[in-house]
Amino acid sequence: MRRPRGEPDSRAPRPTERVTYAGPGESCFPSDGPLLCALEQERRSRLPPKPPTPHQPATHGGQRLEMALSCPHFLRYPRQHLIRSLAEARAEDLTPHVMVLLAQHLARHRLREPQLLEAIAHFLVVEEAQLNSKVVQKLVLPFGRLNYLPQEQQFLPCLERILAREAGVAPLATVNILMSLCQLQCLPLRALQFVFSPSFINHISGTPPSLIVRRYLSLLDTAVELELPGYRGPRLPQRQRVPVFPQPLITDRARCKYSHKDIVAEGLRQLLGEEKYRRDLTVPPGYCTDFLLCVGSSGAVLPVRTQDPFLPYPPRSCQQGHADSKPTTQDSTQRVVLMLRERWHFCRDGRVLLGSRALRERHLGLMGYQLLPLPFEELESQRGLPQLKSYLRQKLQALGLRWGPEGG
Template sequence: MALITLRRNFCHLSDFRIQGALTALKNHPINHVHKVAKEHLHPWFCSVQSEPFRIQFHHACCKKFHSQNGNELHLVGEPAFSQGQDWNRLEQNLENENEQIFYRRLNEFTSSEEVLSFISTLETLTDAMAAGALQRICEVEKKGGQRLPTEILESSVFQAWCFRFGREPSQLPDSTLVTTLQALILLHVDTQSSLILNLVAECQNRLKRGGLHVHDLCVLGDCLIRLQGPECVTLELIICQLQGEKLEAYTPEDIVALYRILQACAEKVDQHQTFLNMINSYSLSIVSYLSPKSISQLLTALVVLDQTQALPLVIKLGKYVVRHIPRFSNEELRKVIEAFIYFGHNDRFFIQALEQHITVFCLTLDAEVVSKVMEYCSRKLILSKPILNAVAETFVCQSEKLSPSQIYELIEPFGKLNYLPPNAPALFRKLEHVLFTQLNYFPPKTLLRLLHSCSLIECHPVNFMEKIFSPFFLQKLQGEESHLDQLSMAQLTQLYLTSVLECPFYKGPKLLPKYQVKSFLTPCCSLETPVDFQLYKSVMIGLIDLLGARSYFASKVLTPYCYMIDVEIKLDEEGFVLPYTVDEDIHKRVALCIDGPKRFCSNSKHLLGREAIKQRHLRLLGYQVVQVPYHEMEVLRSRQELVEYLQRKLFPQNSTIHWQGG
């Protein structure tokens, strides 16, 4: 009788190579043997067990069997089949089942020690499985770039792997070769060891011969970048071979790896732009298959490669980012937001998802991520009260953990967006405390910009004005330059104007005239928003119809206080409109602020901080400020409606208008 045993073993998954046994059984195809094997193997193959099994075929017993008449025997009712096909199928099934069990067990482990302990119990292990085990160690090791512990690197199992792969790398299949190299690099094995050098040399030999699969080329490219950096000359050969492959042969992971390879050669992007255009178009079809990590990597590559023409791809990636926000790591989310800032991408669904995420996890997010979120809101002028409120609470709780630059990045958007959170008193008390205790750690320009932002929302830094107007601070602010930059001078001037107009109790040093600007509206670093030209033209037409002549108002008037007024109208004591050339008997000056969309937060009617402080200061200087916002102008349908609207705005108490000639 044939002896075919299945010995159940809960500690071992052994003898993965049973080709010799199968060959012996093929040479003696007895139907009874096949039946017994099938009956015994079937429950194991079909059951879902967490424990592995050991399979052993006793060849000597199998050799005792022979066919009585030399023909195949079949069970009654079973169809006849080719013995070669049957045993080939059985052999393949056995190998596949063994690998499935192996990888299923492998994925259950959560530490390198568990993986090594498991491997040490196995009697035989294929090269592919050994490479898979190395990959699993890479997955469970999250050491932030550190090397593997010495006890793992020096373990007998790990050393056996190194010896095995380094001895005859030419015998390894392509995929196993590059996968092993990648795993060892990620595990920070010595890059100058003979093992790594032998594997790299073998990979390069096969690359020169050609024939590597797309995936293997992508993995190899990633390995060489990690080993030799973007200067690696072999990368060009890899890119050349990848260009010869059909894009349909790339998996989504391969596409992302290809972007990373091209990213490493960003200085040569012009040479590969045609290829990049093809990849950008093709990538639209694979976005839905990408993981959060891959989406982050792809967006980062698009930034480095300056693919501003790939906006359709960025927009589609943005739609899937919304779905994955809770699944991004801190670093991945930071890179996604950086990319959106770079490409100017703004999606209300992304903002809503970001709001939900920030309000829940703000206290646990890295400061760099929170800073990047605030930068995004500031750059895109997004007044998100849930985000700003959550960040304000976080600052009060965790300000001690923040660097000076991070403190600035968190506070600056409140001033820029002209928003005071509900906990504003606690927020600015905490900020004042931080400044008193850490003032010397703040770079001069960072400190100036921080204090200027506070002044925009009427949180005046009176206790620090004496410092920033002092010659010592101004000298530090100037640094090695021959003069102060224009933006710093403008911010100093506006802070000084604030101290005069809004803080009359301040009696400290004044800002010397040589540090003051003449106008806040400058081409490169303006503290005002230029008037919207189309809106300005419409108002001009209405004012001419209303007042009767162009001579009754002046446009784009620079005041002695550095502010530019869009339209100025002069009135005498009786309310008559004077020609703009008259400089006597002026009782009131009307400052008409023609506020286009750029003077407001994005998609809102909330005035920006720099426009709010301008209008506040103009009122304190004696001007009658009249605001003409774009959203009120948009509803006007005729010229007559425009004139009536301007009349209500300029002369709300009078039904008729008076003017006198000059």
């Protein structure tokens, strides 16, 4: 659009402005303008750290480790960097603060690195007398989350001694430690008897962490019911129990747009019909399931509305008190739970389920639900809904399930 004759050009420089013209390869923006300043700042943030100058003393392994762990950009410091920094650190540099940073780093990024985890376990054993339960809960966190039981032989005895010494001091830290051990299937009986005692429960009632402690105690009580048939100590009173995981986990809700749940739901709807499955159903004692089907004795998939989708809890066992006994029900209806195994349900770069996921699947199996895992590799290989429906059909038929006119 042409400007009217005689009107000044707004793009023309003012008399007081100094204009420089860009040469070959240079920007046409002012060198001190806000855009180039922002780009330069971003460029510097992407550069690796500069080597120490003669005026700055070289950092030792402990300092490098702490600097790496304190940096929010995880990918800049891969695990090899952490292992090398830890190996070069002096004994006096490995303080509780540094080791807690390392433990939190591994847990946050799902890094199941044995060398680093063993170093944390060894530190915990060596420094046992100087550590309180609030620090220990942070050091133990990655072991339960990453489903890793260290080879350090004194790891479990050390935690039992710390729990015996500190259990009455910090209730939330105590149950946090027990939660990590629960994921590892290593619950100490003496500590369980303490947290289920009336004095401990009365002590935490009415306190700010009361609800979260009751949720953890409810999960621990479930683990005692399902995994420790020989336990004869106190249990959590019925009035104190709350649902364990009544809704999808936080990570699943945060990554819902990357999940396969919606497309699997659509595949089941077209394959079975809406009345023959339930999505995100919470079953007693409070575990949220991805998809649940009710199956008759003939293998027919039944409408869920005509069946009780819940198995009784506590389960009735064929042989009371026998660890290998399978739960039985009064009816012959089988409950099949389809479990989505997304990428973030595993430790990074591995095939080990995270502790919380493994615990949920283990408990659902012990309660009598038949599990049908749907791994993310198989789901990602399906190209479109028709292929996914064929995949689900093969999975269900492999279990002997039938539907439609011949399946009821």
